[in-house]
Amino acid sequence: MINAALLERVRAAKTASRTLASLPSAVKDAALRAMAGRLRADREAILAANAKDLAGADAAGIAAPMRKRLILDAAKIEGMASALEEIASFPDPIGRLESPLTRPDGLEIARMRVPLGVIAMVYESRPNATSDAAGLCLKSGNAVILRGGKEALHSNLCIEAALRGAAEATGVPAGWLHVVATTDRTQVKELLALDTLIDLVVPRGGEELIRFVSENARMPVLRHAQGVCHVFVDASADLDMAEKIAVNAKAQNTAVCNAAEALLVHAVLKERFLPRVTKALIAAGVELRGDAAFVAADPRVIVARESDWGTEFLAPIMACRLVGSLDEALAHITKHGTRHSEAIVTGDTTNALRFQREVDASAVLVNASTRLNDGGVFGLGAELGISTSKLHAYGPMGVDELTTRKFVVTGNGHIRK
Amino acid sequence: MINAALLERVRAAKTASRTLASLPSAVKDAALRAMAGRLRADREAILAANAKDLAGADAAGIAAPMRKRLILDAAKIEGMASALEEIASFPDPIGRLESPLTRPDGLEIARMRVPLGVIAMVYESRPNATSDAAGLCLKSGNAVILRGGKEALHSNLCIEAALRGAAEATGVPAGWLHVVATTDRTQVKELLALDTLIDLVVPRGGEELIRFVSENARMPVLRHAQGVCHVFVDASADLDMAEKIAVNAKAQNTAVCNAAEALLVHAVLKERFLPRVTKALIAAGVELRGDAAFVAADPRVIVARESDWGTEFLAPIMACRLVGSLDEALAHITKHGTRHSEAIVTGDTTNALRFQREVDASAVLVNASTRLNDGGVFGLGAELGISTSKLHAYGPMGVDELTTRKFVVTGNGHIRK
Numbered sequence: 001m002i003n004a005a006l007l008e009r010v011r012a013a014k015t016a017s018r019t020l021a022s023l024p025s026a027v028k029d030a031a032l033r034a035m036a037g038r039l040r041a042d043r044e045a046i047l048a049a050n051a052k053d054l055a056g057a058d059a060a061g062i063a064a065p066m067r068k069r070l071i072l073d074a075a076k077i078e079g080m081a082s083a084l085e086e087i088a089s090f091p092d093p094i095g096r097l098e099s100p101l102t103r104p105d106g107l108e109i110a111r112m113r114v115p116l117g118v119i120a121m122v123y124e125s126r127p128n129a130t131s132d133a134a135g136l137c138l139k140s141g142n143a144v145i146l147r148g149g150k151e152a153l154h155s156n157l158c159i160e161a162a163l164r165g166a167a168e169a170t171g172v173p174a175g176w177l178h179v180v181a182t183t184d185r186t187q188v189k190e191l192l193a194l195d196t197l198i199d200l201v202v203p204r205g206g207e208e209l210i211r212f213v214s215e216n217a218r219m220p221v222l223r224h225a226q227g228v229c230h231v232f233v234d235a236s237a238d239l240d241m242a243e244k245i246a247v248n249a250k251a252q253n254t255a256v257c258n259a260a261e262a263l264l265v266h267a268v269l270k271e272r273f274l275p276r277v278t279k280a281l282i283a284a285g286v287e288l289r290g291d292a293a294f295v296a297a298d299p300r301v302i303v304a305r306e307s308d309w310g311t312e313f314l315a316p317i318m319a320c321r322l323v324g325s326l327d328e329a330l331a332h333i334t335k336h337g338t339r340h341s342e343a344i345v346t347g348d349t350t351n352a353l354r355f356q357r358e359v360d361a362s363a364v365l366v367n368a369s370t371r372l373n374d375g376g377v378f379g380l381g382a383e384l385g386i387s388t389s390k391l392h393a394y395g396p397m398g399v400d401e402l403t404t405r406k407f408v409v410t411g412n413g414h415i416r417k
Numbered sequence: 418m419i420n421a422a423l424l425e426r427v428r429a430a431k432t433a434s435r436t437l438a439s440l441p442s443a444v445k446d447a448a449l450r451a452m453a454g455r456l457r458a459d460r461e462a463i464l465a466a467n468a469k470d471l472a473g474a475d476a477a478g479i480a481a482p483m484r485k486r487l488i489l490d491a492a493k494i495e496g497m498a499s500a501l502e503e504i505a506s507f508p509d510p511i512g513r514l515e516s517p518l519t520r521p522d523g524l525e526i527a528r529m530r531v532p533l534g535v536i537a538m539v540y541e542s543r544p545n546a547t548s549d550a551a552g553l554c555l556k557s558g559n560a561v562i563l564r565g566g567k568e569a570l571h572s573n574l575c576i577e578a579a580l581r582g583a584a585e586a587t588g589v590p591a592g593w594l595h596v597v598a599t600t601d602r603t604q605v606k607e608l609l610a611l612d613t614l615i616d617l618v619v620p621r622g623g624e625e626l627i628r629f630v631s632e633n634a635r636m637p638v639l640r641h642a643q644g645v646c647h648v649f650v651d652a653s654a655d656l657d658m659a660e661k662i663a664v665n666a667k668a669q670n671t672a673v674c675n676a677a678e679a680l681l682v683h684a685v686l687k688e689r690f691l692p693r694v695t696k697a698l699i700a701a702g703v704e705l706r707g708d709a710a711f712v713a714a715d716p717r718v719i720v721a722r723e724s725d726w727g728t729e730f731l732a733p734i735m736a737c738r739l740v741g742s743l744d745e746a747l748a749h750i751t752k753h754g755t756r757h758s759e760a761i762v763t764g765d766t767t768n769a770l771r772f773q774r775e776v777d778a779s780a781v782l783v784n785a786s787t788r789l790n791d792g793g794v795f796g797l798g799a800e801l802g803i804s805t806s807k808l809h810a811y812g813p814m815g816v817d818e819l820t821t822r823k824f825v826v827t828g829n830g831h832i833r834k
Contacts, residue, residue: 021775022774022775095774101796103794103795103796107785107789107794109795109796112773112774114777116807116808117807199807199808200808220637220806220808222808238830240830241829241830244830244832245830245832248832248833249832252832252833253833352827356529356825357439357512357529358438358439360531360823361823362823362824363823363824363825363826364823364824364825364826365826365827365828366825366826366827366828367827367828367829367830367831368524368826368827368828368829368830368831368832369828369831369832369833371832371833372524372826372828372831372832372833373824373826374833377520377524377833378520378526378824378826379518379520379526389637390533390534390616390821391533391616391617391637391639391808391809391821392808392809394821394822394823394824395822395823395824396824404807404808404811405811405812406777406778406779406780406781406811406812407779407780407781407790407795407811407812407813408773408780408781408782408783409780409781409782409783409785409789409790409795410769410782410783410784410785411782411783411784411785411786411789412658412784413655413657413658413661413662413784413785414784414785414786414789415661415662415665415666415669415785415786415788415789416665416669416670416786416788416789416791416794
């Protein structure tokens with residue numbers, strides 16, 4: 001039997017979703033701006049709740065990358081508020097008519113953007129994701145159910161109170177946002193069985209969480225899976241740029257899914273590039289696990305084991321090897337990559353295009369860091385996660401990705417012949 | 418343990434999908450035209466195979482709607498061939514760059530259309546769907562695995578031979594198309610477990626088939642579910658048009674999912690419309706199951722039972738009732754509809770727009786028959802099915818719906834700050 005209180009909240013979300021689907025853009029945008037203001041106003045309360053979460057997490061011995069994602073500070077709260085304002089500034093996708101055409105017999109056909117209905121997100125740490133998800137779902141006319149990790153519960157409930165207070169005062173129907181206030185995984189399983197009420201679930205977190213959600217969900221799942229991302233430095237690369245991108249992709253933030261885990265270098269660059277890139281990465285605090293060439297280039301490089309390829313370290317560790325050609329780099333990425341973010345540094349346009357066409361990943365980057373695969377960077381305002389599923393959405397999911405399109409057809413007595 | 422021969426064929430499809438992803442448009446289009454020519458050339462052989470299937474189906478006592486869908490004739494084969502030619506005439510979606518933008522810092526971002534990989538379809542009857550699916554998947558750069566019903570096996574194998582012969586002679590890699598030549602459902606279950614090789618499965622058929630696939634598939638599923646479709650005749654409807662649309666939606670072909678199963682009429686039209694529409698429908702061979710008003714309008718109308726609302730008859734049977742308002746019609750459709758095809762006949766633009774906005778269905782039609790919800794009619798050339806899932810595709814699935822979009826990003830040493 002499902003928890004009665006939970007079921008009632010999900011039913012309330014379904015009811016709210018019908019009103020949300022036709023909520024005027026002006027109401028949604030005013031609510032988003034009010035939510036931003038409330039986050040700023042409630043900053044101290046949110047930070048106090050976050051401090052409580054951090055104390056609890058430390059007592060429980062939380063892993064370092066997860067702790068890092070759990071921390072809020074004034075800058076992160078300002079980032080959450082300004083993301084909501086950016087989302088408010090976007091055009092409303094709902095009701096938009098796309099791909100209009102008139103058939104030879106005069107039948108008028110178009111696609112109309114409509115919300116999905118009720119979206120659930122199951123995630124870990126990252127209390128700022130709570131606000132991003134609420135804002136994106138509201139803008140796209142969806143109700144949203146958020147089940148964050150137990151480590152972030154105080155932060156998430158405090159953010160929920162701020163957002164709901166502001167939005168509901170502006171005319172958004174109660175039931176639009178629900179933070180599941182339980183640390184009990186049984187309730188997550190119950191939630192995942194409610195396929196008549198919830199239209200989509202987005203799991204966002206470690207491999208075990210993704211697997212749990214995928215196996216138990218009866219509704220469609222958009223996976224935000226782990227990122228085993230590569231940087232390939234091609235023969236013709238600008239070596240200053242290559243060094244800068246390799247260090248940024250690995251070391252700018254090692255706790256995130258779009259951080260690079262492996263560096264592939266074209267063999268012709270062995271003498272010119274290996275000494276400097278190993279030096280730069282080690283100076284940035286990175287432990288290198290390399291093939292024979294890398295070990296020869298710097299004695300501080302550890303010998304890589306087979307299991308290092310394809311590992312998401314989420315830590316200042318990087319696997320590195322030489323490859324004989326672009327083809328070899330492509331084969332390595334096909335074998336070990338997780339279709340997340342893949343980068344090439346090259347001066348050769350043909351190789352750049354081939355890499356962009358042939359690499360199967362949600363974002364394929366030329367002369368840019370894997371760390372840029374992000375909804376905010378790509379101009380989506382924020383993201384509900386980065387889909388590594390290929391259906392519906394592939395890459396950062398912004399407002400448009402939380403909608404679908406139905407056909408709207410207008411005739412004048414048209415029938416099937 | 419999975420059947421070794423089947424696994425080998427699916428692996429061959431995966432291998433072929435990598436080549437198909439970058440197959441030149443000219444090769445694909447030449448193959449599609451050659452396939453059309455071969456279907457015409459092999460017409461007598463295909464009809465002979467179909468006759469064998471029909472004899473077997475009759476011996477097994479096949480249901481009438483399924484038998485109707487199983488029949489091929491010269492016109493249907495010409496329809497299959499010309500659909501392939503129409504698909505050949507479309508622009509190639511693969512590699513197309515969409516939604517390009519340059520961020521304030523100069524980072525260039527676009528979406529590139531790419532194939533999904535390997536698509537499986539599990540379906541019943543309808544051997545013409547075999548050719549449509551093969552054509553749409555080839556155009557969109559996907560390999561395709563088709564598991565039709567046992568009742569259509571001779572037809573499907575004969576069509577497969579024609580299509581493969583023509584396509585592979587034109588340069589399409591072997592492995593691009595595979596008709597599973599088994600009548601054993603265990604093998605379908607095995608197929609549905611191959612989520613590392615198959616990217617999408619489309620079940621198309623009765624409720625039981627859809628449920629079987631949804632419950633057993635480990636890869637994403639796009640459901641082509643049953644259609645409980647309605648025609649609502651509003652107070653301001655042109656009654657000649659309303660009668661014509663009601664008769665067409667119900668009676669033009671009763672064996673298909675976009676046929677209407679229920680007629681809702683605004684109460685103000687009771688005297689003016691009920692006598693004529695009941696007469697016209699009964700004259701078209703339809704059994705009517707109505708509310709008190711309909712029974713009073715024509716003694717041949719049977720009293721509807723509660724279970725008649727929400728039933729997909731797939732037969733010349735129609736449920737019919739009066740509703741007091743547009744709101745009541747909308748509530749009835751929300752309760753009993755299956756999000757497939759819903760039509761309103763109205764002279765009132767406000768009501769038309771409200772119906773189009775508020776009805777949640779893959780196609781919402783104004784002054785047009787539900788029978789028009791079809792990939793061919795909508796200009797998609799053909800369809801792989803009509804998705805009543807909301808994720809990824811909603812409505813007829815043509816070439817574009819068999820692709821996804823990845824982000825392609827070009828920088829000049831851009832890093833994450």
